[in-house]
Amino acid sequence: MAIHIYNTLSGKKERFEPLEPGKVNMYVCGPTVYDSSHIGHARSVVVFDVISRYFKSQDYDVTYVRNFTDIDDKIIDRANQLGIDSRALAKKYIHEFYKDMDALNVERASVEPKATEHIDRIKKIIGTLIQKGFGYQIDGDVFFAVDSFKTYGKLSGRNLEELEAGARVDIDKRKRNPFDFVLWKSAKPGEPSWRSPWGMGRPGWHIECSAMSSKYLGESIDIHGGGKDLIFPHHENEIAQSEAAFDKPFVKYWIHNGFVNIDQEKMSKSLGNFLMIKEVIKSYHPEAVRLFLLSNHYRSPIDFTEKAMEEATSGLDRIYALLERAQKKTGLSPETSGFKMGEYWEGFCKSMDDDFNTARGIGVLFNAVHKLNRLLDECKNRLSTDTRTTLQSAYIDILKMGNIMGFLVETPGTYFEDKRYKGLERDSIDQAIIEKMIEERTAARKAKDWAKADQIRKELGKRNIILEDRSEGTIWKVGR
Template sequence: MAIRIYNTLTKSKQPFDPVVPGKVQIYVCGPTVYDSCHVGHARSVVVFDVVVRYLRAMGYQVTYVRNFTDVDDKIIKRAAEVGMPALELAEKFIDEFHRDMDALNVMRADHEPRVTEHIDDIIAIVQTLIDKNAAYVGDGDVFFAVDAFADYGKLSGRKLEDMIAGSRIEINTSKRNPYDFVLWKAAKPGEPSWESPWGQGRPGWHIECSAMSRRLLGETFDIHGGGKDLIFPHHENEIAQSEAAHGKPFARYWMHNGFVNINNEKMSKSLNNFLMIKDILKAYHPETVRLFLLSNHYRSPIDFADQHLKETEKALDKIYGVIKRLDEEASIVANTDTPSNTSYWQDFCKSMDDDFNTAKGIGILFNLIKETNRLLDEDSGENADTALADLAADLLRIGNILGIMQQSWRDFFDQRTQNQMQDMTISPETIDSLVAERTAARKNKDWKRADEIRDQLQDAGIVLEDKADGTHWKVAT
């Protein structure tokens, strides 16, 4: 089955046909770095991380670009508030973004361009637009003339004449049309600025991505991605200025991930409900957060709530639980280099081929886990071991695409226990002592005392498991 992608530009799923067979070029809009990374940012980054992982697993040679906007009105405003140079503030939050995304097992993009590194590229494309009468200078600013691009609105579905008729935007006397947008901003005192043919200034927001993508991927590339909030005006304007400048299609496929809601409410500054990744990771394992963000189809909204995260936490426990059983009970060593002999990997790939449907793919993963547990329960000899090895390999293949199962089961459960113990009123040393006392009581057939200890630990949130090699304990989930 060929990969099919829902293309925002055509409003339909289309077979994926890259510009150069076997190669894929992807550009995804990264953050404007004036604050910490929130869960909305993380969803976009994780979604496209999985897209890239899957395309590479399917044999494509992928060039992945995700930018940083490191000069912008918001950065300048925030820098002034905290008394820090704007570029220093941007650097601070780029470093923080990397820490957050590294924790979420996000692979670094092949290129992470910054606006300030591509000023010459931006000036060049602005000059091209002026030369083609698609842009003009007004009071030191340079504006793109939207009426010079006949297809303006083709991504968002908006018609320029309807927008103008219902316009409530602030009048700017330098503009010929209220929907003309700025390509280059004249310098203001104290702001970062660069020399240009139109005087000191800095880039507008939209032109940045057109210039950086052209430099790194060419004038036409395969996939452009980002959140749904970027469809208009940012991506609409990128198309207009790029295609007006180059006279050819900009990106062939446009992918947009859905919003993250917080407890069934839209994330917004007015509600003060932005959840920062660095805070979320204090409460939840990074792979819990990642698995949750992939649990809905990327184009659908997803509701971030503690209840949903706790359910995902239990699901991740099941995943690592089966890995533990494969190791401890069957000594299975997975080999992902061998061809798959099960239907699970093929079914997972079918779900991913259908517009990267990770929600369906995760369902297939848990069917695989259910079958693995069934075979482990049966313990039926050599044939079962062969089947288990195939299932284990598929388990890791899927995990590598989703970016989970990236640590050993021992490390995972040790970390989970340590995190859970932070809120406990009983220490691990006390638990071990009580378990040892209970073992002695059972040996002496003092069943009453053994039961008392079990109940005491259960009340403290500790579950005991009696096995052939002794009694093990874990924190109740």
């Protein structure tokens, strides 16, 4: 079964055939580091993290490049505002990005290059573009002439005439065409700058990706990704630059993820409703965030709401509860090596092969959870060899699916313990008191003093403590 990908360039799902068999070269636009990362960044990064993991699981040799834009107008503006050095600002937010993404269990990309470390290569490409007649210099600025690139607009499905009709771009009279974009920008006094044949300046936004992508992955690559908003103009401009400079198709498959809305509204500066990752993971388990982000198809918009997050949390609890139950009852081990993947893994792969349909994949995961719970209910005492094999197979499938989607990495014990601890902290509850009350209740139950037992449970309920009487003993958890 081959992987099929929706390619923005063709507007269709296409069978994935890498340029070089068995290898995947993938470039994803990373953040401009002038502020903390928000939940929208999380979606993009998580989606491509899962795509990369899935390719690896299908035995592809993946080279994944995700850049940092660490020189840019916004960074300079913000740094000036704060009265600090723009390099220090960039460094700070790169550090924060890693902190957030580590918390979300995002794997590091193969290469994570920074624009400022590739200035020479950027200048070289700009030189080539000027020499080939695609770029022109005015004062200290260098522009790309969109009219010189015949297929300009092929990614976003626009043409220059249409664009001009509804033009709302800033009018720079020096440009030959309003849509010409800057390759090299002259520096104002005090701004970070590099020496160049066109004077002191810095790279334009788009050119860095052409430079870094070609350096680490080659002049033609398999996959280039990013948020939907990057299609125009950023990715359109990247195509123009790269193809004009190298005379080769730049990217075979373009993948774009949809937005995250907050309570049905787009995150925007005017609404001030940017939801930062560091804030979200204070309230919700990072794995629940991943489960939530992957519960819709990556191209669809997804609405971040408290309700949706609570549902994701319930779902995650359900899976961990099953894993715990399975381990305790049967001694199934999380060791996956040496076991063949079963029907659920197969179903999961089928979903993933269809344009990385994680939403369907999660359905398969819950089917497996359900099946295991049922089997565990049915055989209360002894397990037949057949049942055991079935159990082990489904169990490993679940872990493997979790591994691709980047959750279920904790042991159930740790997961629930951590959850209790956080709940206690949040509600300022004293654990010793809770446990003492539970002991009293256990004694009352032993004495068949149901009235007292129920009274204690009621008391605990008032403190948001929920009990479960299991055969091995009573366990407790903190409610939401």
